[in-house]
Amino acid sequence: MASAQRSSSAEGRGPTVRNLTLKLMGLSPWWYLTNAVAWSSAHAMPLLPGLVLKVFYDGLASNAPATLSPGLVLALLTSIGLTRAATTFGAEWLWGGVWHFMTGQVRLNFMRLIAGLPAAVATPKSSSEIVSRVRDDVDEACMGLEECVDGPGVIAFAVGAIAIMAGIDWVATAMVVIPVMLVSLSVHLAHTRIIRLRTRSREAGAAVAEFVGEVFNALLAFKLAPTSRGLPEAFAELNQERRRAAVAEKLLSELFDFSNSAVTAVFTGALMYYITVTRGDNAFTVGEFVLFVTYLDRITEYAGWVIWMTGNFKRAKVSISRIAEVVPTGPTAHGLAGRNPIGLATSELTVPSSQEDRLERMEVQDVCFRYPDTEGGVSDISLVLPAGSFTVVTGRIGSGKSTLLKALLGLLPMDRGTLLWNGETVTDPGRFMTPPRAAYTPQSPRLFSDTLHNNITLGEQVRDDNVDAAVHTAVLEPDLDQMADRLETAVGPRGLRLSGGQVQRTAAARMLAADAQLLVVDDVSSALDLRTERLLWNRVLSHVEGGPDHEAAGPPTCLVVSHRRRVLRRADNILVLKEGRLEAQGTLEELLATSPEMQVIWSQASQEAEELDRSP
Incomplete structure (x- = not known):
């Protein structure tokens, strides 16, 4: 029945x-x-x-x-x-x-x-x-x-x-x-x-x-x-x-x-x-x-x-x-x-060059999304990402951090809100917020049943030196040394042959190889051991802070979900979420002085995270 x-x-x-x-x-x-x-x-x-x-x-x-x-x-x-x-x-x-x-x-x-x-x-x-x-x-x-x-x-x-x-x-x-x-x-x-x-x-x-x-x-x-x-x-x-x-x-x-x-x-x-x-x-x-x-x-x-x-x-x-x-x-x-051509339409295949619409300022105004039949989601969140800035979103479990990132990237449909890229309204974030404008590493990445190289490049023509640099920054080199076929190693269905940490670092390398203007990272180190996590963040922060590749265009803009003290100290701006709403935002010093929620988050950092902060 x-x-x-x-x-x-x-x-x-x-x-x-x-x-x-x-x-x-x-x-x-x-x-x-x-x-x-x-x-x-x-x-x-x-x-x-x-x-x-x-x-x-x-x-x-x-x-x-x-x-x-x-x-x-x-x-x-x-x-x-x-x-x-x-x-x-x-x-x-x-x-x-x-x-x-x-x-x-x-x-x-x-x-x-x-x-x-x-x-x-x-x-x-x-x-x-x-x-x-x-x-x-x-x-x-x-x-x-x-x-x-x-x-x-x-x-x-x-x-x-x-x-x-x-x-x-x-x-x-x-x-x-x-x-x-x-x-x-x-x-x-x-x-x-x-x-x-x-x-x-x-x-x-x-x-x-x-x-x-x-x-x-x-x-x-x-x-x-x-x-x-x-x-x-x-x-x-x-x-x-x-x-x-x-x-x-x-x-x-x-x-x-x-x-x-x-x-x-x-x-x-x-x-x-x-x-x-x-x-x-x-x-x-x-x-x-x-x-x-x-x-x-x-x-x-x-x-x-x-x-x-x-x-x-x-x-x-x-x-x-x-x-x-x-x-x-x-x-x-x-x-x-309806009659449609087989394959993607020409407009869907058009990819802007890396210099086209170069990010100068991204604004988010009053973003709201609620999951159907639940109270979960985010409401009335606004933020500004200047070019080259490093912004961290933090909060307790279930506060809406991942949901906010997915809504900005068009992976979730906004119930309300506006996304501006250099002052221009973005009407379809799902298609706009893609490489080379934006690249994303989710908290639980998914891999294809293919080689490591193809999972990093996703079939795009990426220069070998860019792939090598992404592999280095994502701390994948020690793993490749243990693989006979190195980047041509087959990962199995959904990356079954890799560990959770290897899957996360492969997804990070995929994001870095895209050479995007905006890097969106959702708790990339959640499945990593202490030493690998420290090394990964050292290299990612070094990549963000600039190098030869950034001299002409400047460092990428970063929007990162994390509760790690090292990452919070590096942030230019921190957004503290509580129950789907923006509780407070500012620098770490300002928030520790004025925000009770930030004080709780900071004090609840694990002993493992504190060891990571003290490590050289």
Whole structure:
């Protein structure tokens, strides 16, 4: 019941199957229309053999000369068959291009919507489940396209066949049509059950994929666990639930198929009895009987298609709701089916040169962000960062330090506030605050499953001396000496082969190699030992205070989260946060004299931090 409620809620945010299908058709209307005409012709062509056979057999049964000779009948049927085969082949070939183009656009737009979410806001689903939705749910969400391609031809055949048969005998025609109507009605009445079973099946499959992903991500934890017997048991339980859900869904589908076959068989028997017994002297001609039998087989096949089509529309509805769950604001039909080029737009690839918009002064005015459904966040914070300044943000745990940095970088959407770069308003911080303007090292960095070198450069063309300097400043050289491949060492998924401190220092080297004007650092030394931390801060501060690389452009501007005394002493300006608000700001001496909160933070510094301060 809960899953059905969640699906219903998400469904309200997403587009309807109809709107999405119409929008997708509009991406390439002539291409789609040509394909629809081809398929409609292929589905409607079976009307012709029935008419040809009726004329032929009626001619044989009468005393008049045969209207059609056997040779001509054979030629006509062969021509119709070959034409239908060629049309079907062409339609199938064309459909492959239409399908992959349109589902590709939906996947691209879905990924753009996910990528457009604030980077620091976690998606409501795991990465494994999102992959499942991008791969599988997109295909099923677009099933309306396929049914609308087949539908006109199926309807054309059904209308034509019913009109021809009704002209011969409307009672017999009703015996052919009633089974289709009964099965379609039963499918409609089972709408809620179909949706619930489909949702359960998709969620059970996603749970298995998510579990497998989590196992691989936490492989080290399982290796260190005293026993791992619970792992296969949990996996078996999830697979059992997936099996039950899949069997229940398949059973319902097969039940409808069986019902269609059984009802059709009963009514076919009734039709045969009616034709041969009930009509008496008004019995069918041989040609009429052959026509009914020919059309009956095709109508039975298309009745199965009606069931399949109805099921596909139900599946599409569920898949659209699952897609909507990933994007909190709910995607629109235009958002999912809009035409976009493959890859990044030219404007997204444009990167300013290192001298363009050189930072002279950055201002932040009344920044506010609150996490949904919580009291956490920051409110009404303003600050100024002159070029070359070293500003430290400090505060107790949960005071909003990391949140403030993420809001300034566009990783969290500001609820209110203004960001000014050299007096100019920055409307999109997420795209603006990137290298070479700004570089960022988060508190918990993430690495790619690639080499150290590629994790530092992120695929950019960075001079070797810049990479070497960044590695030196980040104190990575001793680690490289222990690695046979040095910078070409593969770090494993998410840096699994590196220690926590090595991951942090790799992220610091990545930031330094970007040669950015503004360095944003969030507690870079939290996973480092005492000696490495001291050395790292010595080198970072030396880098900031200037050197040959800074003579022309000046030292970078720094915004740093830290509670280390050495860093606080170096700060030009300190911001003290408390419960998401700016409690005080100023130099260390001013704050120690006037701010009780700063006095508490300073006094609570650990003995380890004090040893670091006293070390040379």
